[in-house]
Amino acid sequence: MTQSATTDVDAAFTLSLPKVELHAHLTGSITPQCLHEIWQQRKLSDPNLALGDPLELLSKDKTWNATTFFPLFSSYIYALCSTRESIIYSTNSVLQNFKEDGVVYLELRTTPRSSEGVSKEAYIGLVLGCIDNFEGKEAIPTYLILSIDRRSTASQAMEVVDLAIRYKERGVVGVDLCGDPSKGDVSVFKAAFTKAKQHGLKITLHFAEVPASSSELELETLLRFGPDRLGHVIHVPEEMAHEIMRRRIGLELCISCNVQASLTEGGVGEHHFGWWKDRECSIALCTDDLGIFGSPLSNEYLLVAETFGLSRKELLKLSGRAVECIFGGEEEKQRLLALLVRQEK
Numbered sequence: 106m107t108q109s110a111t112t113d114v115d116a117a118f119t120l121s122l123p124k125v126e127l128h129a130h131l132t133g134s135i136t137p138q139c140l141h142e143i144w145q146q147r148k149l150s151d152p153n154l155a156l157g158d159p160l161e162l163l164s165k166d167k168t169w170n171a172t173t174f175f176p177l178f179s180s181y182i183y184a185l186c187s188t189r190e191s192i193i194y195s196t197n198s199v200l201q202n203f204k205e206d207g208v209v210y211l212e213l214r215t216t217p218r219s220s221e222g223v224s225k226e227a228y229i230g231l232v233l234g235c236i237d238n239f240e241g242k243e244a245i246p247t248y249l250i251l252s253i254d255r256r257s258t259a260s261q262a263m264e265v266v267d268l269a270i271r272y273k274e275r276g277v278v279g280v281d282l283c284g285d286p287s288k289g290d291v292s293v294f295k296a297a298f299t300k301a302k303q304h305g306l307k308i309t310l311h312f313a314e315v316p317a318s319s320s321e322l323e324l325e326t327l328l329r330f331g332p333d334r335l336g337h338v339i340h341v342p343e344e345m346a347h348e349i350m351r352r353r354i355g356l357e358l359c360i361s362c363n364v365q366a367s368l369t370e371g372g373v374g375e376h377h378f379g380w381w382k383d384r385e386c387s388i389a390l391c392t393d394d395l396g397i398f399g400s401p402l403s404n405e406y407l408l409v410a411e412t413f414g415l416s417r418k419e420l421l422k423l424s425g426r427a428v429e430c431i432f433g434g435e436e437e438k439q440r441l442l443a444l445l446v447r448q449e450k
């Protein structure tokens with residue numbers, strides 16, 4: 106059952122609310138329309154292109170679950186966005202969409218990947234180049250988090266960390282662990298995350314997304330990596346939830362993603378945001394994969410306002426709780442808090 110409560114919040118308010126986005130996978134944030142434009146271009150030069158139209162494959166009426174969702178990337182979107190041009194085009198489109206949605210600080214995350222003539226390092230260079238050259242970038246300072254895919258080997262994970270260290274000066278602020286939660290043995294990543302930490306990078310981990318990735322052993326192993334933030338935190342035993350609060354680890358909660366992909370049971374009203382919102386911890390509402398789940402960050406704030414009866418004042422506070430756990434440093438925090446104070450007046 107979804108709760109519905111009274112609130113003075115509307116869509117115009119959540120659009121104008123200064124928001125920080127901390128958990129957005131670059132490839133998952135590309136809209137079906139943008140992918141369609143790339144697909145059309147590819148079709149022009151290769152009429153036999155074996156990939157279907159994104160507007161059909163990712164149409165709004167599609168439903169997802171953990172089994173159908175994760176293969177989308179390796180088997181489809183990566184194949185479509187494999188050229189230099191498509192990587193630049195799609196990254197610019199993602200930045201523009203976040204900006205238009207009133208996001209005033211962005212941490213994008215992406216997995217270094219190589220494709221047609223683009224090495225992993227060149228891929229990172231292309232994404233950072235888009236961020237540097239983005240028109241209106243003053244309105245949306247953007248940092249990068251490099252993701253390690255759970256299917257990686259220990260040495261592939263180390264390669265990601267080495268890239269993150271190399272590009273720290275250009276705005277890489279952290280390292281993430283993501284990908285199909287039914288795959289991989291997370292213990293092999295210990296050395297990579299230890300090195301990342303030693304080099305001053307922040308750590309965020311996808312945590313307890315599905316029952317198979319939520320054994321006590323796995324969760325304890327991940328907490329030993331010393332994460333600064335955790336994503337999703339769905340199947341977390343209450344005792345561990347208190348430990349997470351004690352350690353002041355920030356939480357990235359992706360409500361529409363969790364509900365639409367059936368990672369949580371029930372609707373928005375049953376989402377664990379309802380439990381965490383009244384605890385002492387930093388929470389960031391996040392979109393995860395806007396291109397697939399179709400819910401911009403302004404809509405995530407609207408959803409919680411309507412479902413949990415949060416007022417404008419409470420949403421401003423909630424946005425401030427996300428600011429607490431950004432990786433971009435104290436100066437950014439102060440700028441964002443000042444924006445929120447100004448909005449309150």
Ligand SMILES: CNc1ncnc2c1ncn2[C@@H]1O[C@H](COP(=O)(O)O)[C@@H](O)[C@H]1O
Binds near residue numbers: 393
């Ligand atoms: C339920 N939410 C999620 N949980 C875990 N991993 C996710 C995810 N959503 C996306 N990814 C992972 O992010 C990568 C695609 O973006 P980038 O190529 O890195 O930009 C893929 O590895 C995908 O599995």
